[in-house]
Amino acid sequence: MTHGSREINNFDENLTCEGIIGDGCGGGRLFTIDENKLKAYDPQSQESITLLENIHKPISISKKGCIVFITCEDENIEFDLSNMRKINNNM
Secondary structure, three states, X not given: OOOOOHHHHOOOHHHEEXXXXXXXXXXXXXXXXXXXXXXXXXXXXXXXXXXXXXXXXXXXXXXXXXXXXXXXXXXXXXXXXXXXXXXXXXX
């Protein structure tokens, strides 16, 4: 997956997922965890924004609809893109 951004081209495959167009919020964007932050990258504008900070020991990330799911060693995080907030963190 190459999208022209130095930031995204250095991604960890387990910590990056793509928003599918038509599957709720964030279609066409890449979601990645970098430096303990959840970031959204828009390949059209080539801009990246930080959505959530203080993500500790992330293992994987996935997205379904408007929810980004982050699995960490000590917790599971759900981030709601429609409300731009963390809705769940437990294990």
